[in-house]
Amino acid sequence: MSLREKKVEKKKEEIRESAMSVIAEKGYHATTMEDIAAKLLMTKGSVYYYFKDKESLVYESHKILLEQSMEQLQNVLAEELSSVAKLRKAMIVHMEYVITERTDFLLGAKPDQVFEGAHLQEILHLRNQYSDCMNQLIQQGIQDGSFVQVDIKIVNYIILGAMNNAVIWYSPKGSKSIQELANSIADYLLKILL
Amino acid sequence: MSLREKKVEKKKEEIRESAMSVIAEKGYHATTMEDIAAKLLMTKGSVYYYFKDKESLVYESHKILLEQSMEQLQNVLAEELSSVAKLRKAMIVHMEYVITERTDFLLGAKPDQVFEGAHLQEILHLRNQYSDCMNQLIQQGIQDGSFVQVDIKIVNYIILGAMNNAVIWYSPKGSKSIQELANSIADYLLKILL
DNA sequence: TTAAAATTTGACTTGACATTCAAAGTCTGA
DNA sequence: TCAGACTTTGAATGTCAAGTCAAATTTTAA
Numbered sequence: 001m002s003l004r005e006k007k008v009e010k011k012k013e014e015i016r017e018s019a020m021s022v023i024a025e026k027g028y029h030a031t032t033m034e035d036i037a038a039k040l041l042m043t044k045g046s047v048y049y050y051f052k053d054k055e056s057l058v059y060e061s062h063k064i065l066l067e068q069s070m071e072q073l074q075n076v077l078a079e080e081l082s083s084v085a086k087l088r089k090a091m092i093v094h095m096e097y098v099i100t101e102r103t104d105f106l107l108g109a110k111p112d113q114v115f116e117g118a119h120l121q122e123i124l125h126l127r128n129q130y131s132d133c134m135n136q137l138i139q140q141g142i143q144d145g146s147f148v149q150v151d152i153k154i155v156n157y158i159i160l161g162a163m164n165n166a167v168i169w170y171s172p173k174g175s176k177s178i179q180e181l182a183n184s185i186a187d188y189l190l191k192i193l194l
Numbered sequence: 195m196s197l198r199e200k201k202v203e204k205k206k207e208e209i210r211e212s213a214m215s216v217i218a219e220k221g222y223h224a225t226t227m228e229d230i231a232a233k234l235l236m237t238k239g240s241v242y243y244y245f246k247d248k249e250s251l252v253y254e255s256h257k258i259l260l261e262q263s264m265e266q267l268q269n270v271l272a273e274e275l276s277s278v279a280k281l282r283k284a285m286i287v288h289m290e291y292v293i294t295e296r297t298d299f300l301l302g303a304k305p306d307q308v309f310e311g312a313h314l315q316e317i318l319h320l321r322n323q324y325s326d327c328m329n330q331l332i333q334q335g336i337q338d339g340s341f342v343q344v345d346i347k348i349v350n351y352i353i354l355g356a357m358n359n360a361v362i363w364y365s366p367k368g369s370k371s372i373q374e375l376a377n378s379i380a381d382y383l384l385k386i387l388l
Numbered sequence: 389t390t391a392a393a394a395t396t397t398g399a400c401t402t403g404a405c406a407t408t409c410a411a412a413g414t415c416t417g418a
Numbered sequence: 419t420c421a422g423a424c425t426t427t428g429a430a431t432g433t434c435a436a437g438t439c440a441a442a443t444t445t446t447a448a
Contacts, residue, residue: 004394004446011395027307029223032435046396048437110362113221154378157363158356165355168304184348191386198416198424226405240426242407 012050014040016061024102028058028114059119062111066126069097073133083141087193088186090137091163095182098167131156138193147193159189206244208234210255218296222252222308253313256305260320263291267327277335281387282380284331285357289376292361325350332387341387353383
């Protein structure tokens with residue numbers, strides 16, 4: 001990658017970050033391209049130099065976040081751990097990522113209110129992939145006898161719902177650190193499976 | 195209440211219902227006053243005859259939903275049931291209400307992206323009231339020894355998060371009825387406390 | 389140094405709503 | 419039936435933000 005390409009990529013990265021941050025704050029529809037630009041001390045015109053339109057910018061940003069968390073999850077999957085420890089770690093990693101990246105996992109729960117067509121398909125695909133991985137973790141635990149028999153789909157939704165909800169109410173001002181909080185929640189949720 | 199007042203109230207009720215239904219579908223910012231009116235075969239001008247503006251319409255609608263679910267919860271609180279049965283029932287009633295009314299409890303998790311000032315305060319107040327009631331249910335169960343010791347706040351958030359999340363993925367096409375689903379989820383969540 | 393390429397700017401266009409309102413239509417009670 | 423009150427309409431207005439673009443500025447590389 002040439003120097004110039006690196007610079008462009010860096011700029012795009014900054015813009016994506018700004019976009020996600022403002023959107024986490026104000027919501028997708030309420031954030032303007034000017035908000036996103038202003039945060040970086042640029043004008044909205046510059047943003048359009050790097051991104052075709054608002055939807056593309058948000059799509060790319062969101063896609064990267066999903067891919068990164070997917071990668072994290074895959075890493076946990078690959079580790080040499082007991083079923084319990086693995087699921088536990090997956091949950092903690094998930095929460096830490098979601099909270100620190102302020103993604104809300106994101107735009108709330110309804111990608112179809114933001115994306116359309118191929119973009120929407122891709123986002124849904126990535127989400128499903130993630131969900132499937134979590135399913136697998138639970139499945140494994142049940143098969144090796146670590147977890148009790150449950151309706152995997154429902155329990156998975158419970159776990160994801162509870163974890164993602166944490167992003168909404170977590171406040172850095174609280175007495176618990178993100179790590180402590182993630183640990184607590186993971187332990188409580190594991191009780192469903194033990 | 196006079197006949198006319200009744201008619202007006204009925205009309206307002208219809209409009210509120212239409213508003214909630216369209217918003218559940220498309221999200222707050224994406225639904226226009228025309229969408230809401232069109233669903234009732236009126237023009238948007240008429241809607242303004244009944245409601246000052248969009249925010250007020252949505253505020254009133256949302257407030258009523260919150261009040262109704264609060265009332266339901268109070269009724270459960272007042273019943274003669276064991277702690278376990280009571281919390282279980284509260285959860286089931288909650289999910290059934292949220293799913294059938296399609297409220298998402300709603301507008302997603304962030305009322306501050308929709309309401310302002312006094313309206314926002316009132317909505318937050320109602321939500322807190324609801325959350326406090328759930329807390330109470332857990333508290334009672336712990337005190338009478340039915341539940342194990344837990345961090346009530348966190349477990350409460352887990353429960354509410356898991357339940358509200360169900361609204362998003364529940365589909366009437368699935369193999370489970372709302373009742374079955376609510377029952378399953380309630381049972382799984384209770385395991386955290388037993 | 390300098391000319392071409394890459395970036396940035398900010399004014400401009402456009403379209404989509406929210407909201408208003410005067411006029412038209414409908415109902416109600418005397 | 420009729421006057422006045424109540425409703426509805428749809429066109430008009432205002433605002434706001436997305437997206438465009440030619441000109442200005444900065445960077446790059448020969």
